[in-house]
Amino acid sequence: xxxxxxxxxxxxxxxxxxxxxxxxxxxxxxxxxxxxxxxxxxxxxxxxxxxxxxxxxxxxxxxxxxxxxxxxxxxxxxxxxxxxxxxxxxxxxxxxxxxxxxxxxxxxxxxxxxxxxxxxxxxxxxxxxxxxxxxxxxxxxxxxxxxxxxxxxxxxxxxxxxxxxxxxxxxxxxxxxxxxxxxxxxxxxxxxxxxxxxxxxxxxxxxxxxxxxxxxxxxxxxxxxxxxxxxxxxxxxxxxxxxxxxxxxxxxxxxxxxxxxxxxxxxxxxxxxxxxxxxxxxxxxxxxxxxxxxxxxxxxxxxxxxxxxxxxxxxxxxxxxxxxxxxxxxxxxxxxxxxxxxxxxxxxxxxxxxxxxxxxxxxxxxxxxxxxxxxxxxxxxxxxxxxxxxxxxxxxxxxxxxxxxxxxxxxxxxxxxxxxxxxxxxxxxxxxxxxxxxxxxxxxxxxxxxxxxxxxxxxxxxxxxxxxxxxxxxxxxxxxxxxxxxxxxxxxxxxxxxxxxxxxxxxxxxxxxxxxxxxxxxxxxxxxxxxxxx
Numbered sequence: 001x002x003x004x005x006x007x008x009x010x011x012x013x014x015x016x017x018x019x020x021x022x023x024x025x026x027x028x029x030x031x032x033x034x035x036x037x038x039x040x041x042x043x044x045x046x047x048x049x050x051x052x053x054x055x056x057x058x059x060x061x062x063x064x065x066x067x068x069x070x071x072x073x074x075x076x077x078x079x080x081x082x083x084x085x086x087x088x089x090x091x092x093x094x095x096x097x098x099x100x101x102x103x104x105x106x107x108x109x110x111x112x113x114x115x116x117x118x119x120x121x122x123x124x125x126x127x128x129x130x131x132x133x134x135x136x137x138x139x140x141x142x143x144x145x146x147x148x149x150x151x152x153x154x155x156x157x158x159x160x161x162x163x164x165x166x167x168x169x170x171x172x173x174x175x176x177x178x179x180x181x182x183x184x185x186x187x188x189x190x191x192x193x194x195x196x197x198x199x200x201x202x203x204x205x206x207x208x209x210x211x212x213x214x215x216x217x218x219x220x221x222x223x224x225x226x227x228x229x230x231x232x233x234x235x236x237x238x239x240x241x242x243x244x245x246x247x248x249x250x251x252x253x254x255x256x257x258x259x260x261x262x263x264x265x266x267x268x269x270x271x272x273x274x275x276x277x278x279x280x281x282x283x284x285x286x287x288x289x290x291x292x293x294x295x296x297x298x299x300x301x302x303x304x305x306x307x308x309x310x311x312x313x314x315x316x317x318x319x320x321x322x323x324x325x326x327x328x329x330x331x332x333x334x335x336x337x338x339x340x341x342x343x344x345x346x347x348x349x350x351x352x353x354x355x356x357x358x359x360x361x362x363x364x365x366x367x368x369x370x371x372x373x374x375x376x377x378x379x380x381x382x383x384x385x386x387x388x389x390x391x392x393x394x395x396x397x398x399x400x401x402x403x404x405x406x407x408x409x410x411x412x413x414x415x416x417x418x419x420x421x422x423x424x425x426x427x428x429x430x431x432x433x434x435x436x437x438x439x440x441x442x443x444x445x446x447x448x449x450x451x452x453x454x455x456x457x458x459x460x461x462x463x464x465x466x467x468x469x470x471x472x473x474x475x476x477x478x479x480x481x482x483x484x485x486x487x488x489x490x491x492x493x494x495x496x497x498x499x500x501x502x503x504x505x506x507x508x509x510x511x512x513x514x515x516x517x518x519x520x521x522x523x524x525x526x527x528x529x530x531x532x533x534x
Contacts, residue, residue, distance in 0.1 A: 001057045002354065005311045008053065012045040017417050017451045020047065032297045034287055036460045037469060039297050041304050043417045044384075044453040045312070054303040055293055061484045064293065070479065071289060073099040073250075077490040078347055083250040084490050086475075087285050089258035090278040090468070094286075099250060107248075108259075115245060115263055116271040118225070122189065123162045123267065130219040131186025134163050138179060139264040140205045141193030142169045143495075144253025145227070147335055148471075149193075151328035152257060152265045152277070155467050158325075158394040159269040163189070167264070168209075171201035176208055185216030192226045193261055195247070197233035200499070206237070227260040252490050254335050255475060273464045280468025288476045298476035304455060306481055308384040309358045318376065319362035322389035322409040323462055330362035333474055339492050340478045346486035357481065358384075365389075366408045377416065377448055385454040387413050388470070392461045409456070419450015 020026055021042070030042035030051075046054075058064075069076050073083045088097040088104050089112075096103040118127070125133035139149055146169040153165050166179045190209045194202040210220045225243040226234045234244045245260035257265070258278060266274040284298070293299045308314045319330040341357035363371065365387075376383045389409040393402035420428075425443035434442050457473075459466045482489030508515035508526055515523055 001053065001060065002310065005050065005053050005057070005307070008047070008050045009045065009307075009311050012047065012050070015045070017043070017045060017453075020045075032295060032300060034291075034297055035283055035469065036466065037297075038458045039301065039455065040458070041300060041455045043413055044304060044307070044455065045451075046304065046307060050307065051294075051303070054307060055299075058293055058299060058303065058480065058484060061486070063299065063480055063483050066483045067289065067479070071097075071285075073097060073104075077250075077252075077488060079488050079491045079493075080249075082490070084252070084255075085248070085250040086252065086255035086258060087281075089247075089251065089256075090281040090285065090472075092275065092278055092282055094282070099248075104248070104250075111245060111247070111260060115260060115266055116274075118243070118245075119162070119263070119266045119271055119274075123270065129187045129189065129223045130217060131184060133187065134189045134223075135187040136183050137163050137165045137189045137191060137264055137267055138168060138183070138209065139165065139191045139193060140168045140176075140202055140209060141191075141227075141261070142199060142201045143335065143339075144256050145193035145195075145199075145202070145261055147328070147332045148254070148257030149262055149264045151326075151332040152262065152467060153268050154328055155323075155325045155462060156265070156269050156273070156277075156464055159273050159464060161270060162268050165264045165268045168205050169201070171204055173208075176205050180209070180212055185213040185218035188213065188218060188223065190220075190224050191264060192224065192228070192234075192237075192239070194227070195229050195253070197226070197228045197230040197237070200502075210238075225263075227263060253492075254339055255490075257471075269464065277464035277468040280463075280465035281472035282468075283465075284469045284472035284476070288472075298473050299480050301455070301473065301477040302480035302484070305358070305384075305477065306484060308453060310354050310485075312382070313355075314382050314384050315355070315358060316381075316383050317358040317360050318368075318372075318383050318385045319360060320365055320368060320385055320387050320409075320412075321362070322365035322387065322405050324364050325462065326388070327364045330360070332471075333362075334360045336474060337478050337481075339495070340489040341482050341485065341487050342494065343487045347488050348486075352485065352487065354485075356485070356487070362386075365412070366405065369408065369412065373412065376452065382452055385413070385416060385452070386457070387454055388457040388459070390459055390462050390466075394461070413454045413456055415448065416452035416454050417450060419448040419452075420446065422447050 027042050031038060031040040066076060070084050071087060073085060075081055075083050077084050083099045085097060085099060085104065088108055091097055091105060097105055121127040122134050128134060146167055150167040168176045168179050192202060192206045213220045213223060221238050224239050226239045227245050228234050229246040231241060231244060245263060247256060247259045251259060258281060288296060288298050319333050321329050337357060337360045343356055344352055346352055376385060387409050389406055422443060425446040426439060428446060429439045429443045478489055507513040509529060515526055
């Protein structure tokens with residue numbers, strides 16, 4: 001099937017993308033609307049024949065049956081022998097979810113209720129620190145324990161009516177130093193988010209935060225909470241069970257912000273808004289489960305991605321939210337996709353054929369236009385772009401700002417497709433007074449090849465519900481891509497080796513070990529660091 005798709009793509013490359021719009025029905029045929037959202041993929045080289053072939057591939061690779069297995073609690077994470085049930089965390093109105101013969105929903109809802117009570121008590125001042133009501137919350141975590149809640153808290157800033165939230169992740173001391181600066185230890189709550197409570201970066205930062213609080217007049221015994229399943233370790237750290245919120249091993253880190261990992265977001269926006277966030281994701285889950293593959297937004301988003309990466313050979317994908325509050329969304333999707341599908345072997349252990357997924361990157365618009373869009377428009381490599389923008393902003397007194405933002409978003413997608421021919425560039429230079437060889441030289445610099453593919457996701461306004469939908473949309477997109485490629489999207493062995501070697505290298509840096517077993521380059525780097533550290 002891949003060969004057939006590549007032949008279709010090779011023929012389409014000879015076509016001007018604009019001519020596909022000779023069909024007046026193309027915009028409607030190559031878009032999907034769902035619950036206040038429009039996903040438009042008409043500005044790509046996908047044709048009806050290509051789409052049918054991709055849908056046939058999805059059917060042949062068992063996307064529908066594997067999707068049903070995931071929602072029903074089957075152990076589809078085969079390398080770790082686990083179910084994949086992050087969707088249960090937002091299953092507020094759905095049926096029981098069975099894992100190992102047990103309905104997990106009573107425990108899920110009980111944990112959610114505990115989170116809500118804790119958040120309500122903290123926001124109302126009933127839970128206080130040594131200096132009174134909590135004014136600031138510092139979340140310490142890394143990876144999935146950090147990116148999701150940080151991204152969500154920034155995205156939903158208009159809904160903040162609770163304590164200020166700050167996020168520490170990097171083991172670099174500059175991170176925690178900068179975040180704690182200016183905070184009052186007596187009115188700060190620290191949440192330590194680590195399932196095992198052994199993550200070296202997180203625990204190093206947690207120890208530093210505990211010292212800071214104790215030395216500054218706070219009460220670590222009363223002002224620390226944890227998101228962890230290691231109750232023995234949280235107790236040893238001094239955090240009582242009443243302030244520990246756990247989650248099961250069927251929730252992967254990068255899929256975990258729907259549960260206790262999302263506690264700082266709940267504290268910031270309140271339990272009611274957090275439930276709206278969950279309900280948006282739940283709505284996308286229902287759409288993913290029920291909609292036919294050909295009208296299924298996550299499925300089509302995945303197929304467009306596979307078309308660009310696997311069929312057309314485009315190595316990267318730019319995520320371009322035209323919303324400053326979604327500034328961390330590209331990084332969040334970067335982890336979601338690259339940690340999930342950045343694998344070199346399939347589920348049965350055989351070598352993966354083709355690409356293992358694109359490099360995902362991006363920045364919010366319009367900032368990116370003045371940074372890297374030059375390469376996207378005129379560079380020699382094609383970068384498929386995924387634009388997203390809200391129809392309405394949150395600042396009615398600044399509506400003209402939002403109109404400019406939206407106009408720029410739509411203009412970029414049009415410009416990438418339309419381009420500017422050499423003849424058009426010549427006319428432009430002639431109008432500016434250039435002639436002869438200089439006109440020709442100047443014109444060539446102003447040619448835009450066009451035919452650069454992009455998709456656009458438009459939503460009415462960035463609300464908790466819409467954010468939940470967008471994140472769930474991309475989660476399911478990653479699942480579909482992984483299923484078609486035969487990849488287990490729910491493990492991450494690639495993060496392990498470097499952590500092991502870091503443990504070996506720390507005593508070498510301090511001189512407690514000689515590092516003789518290390519390669520010459522690494523020994524040279526260590527020696528230079530020792531010299532500079534004296």
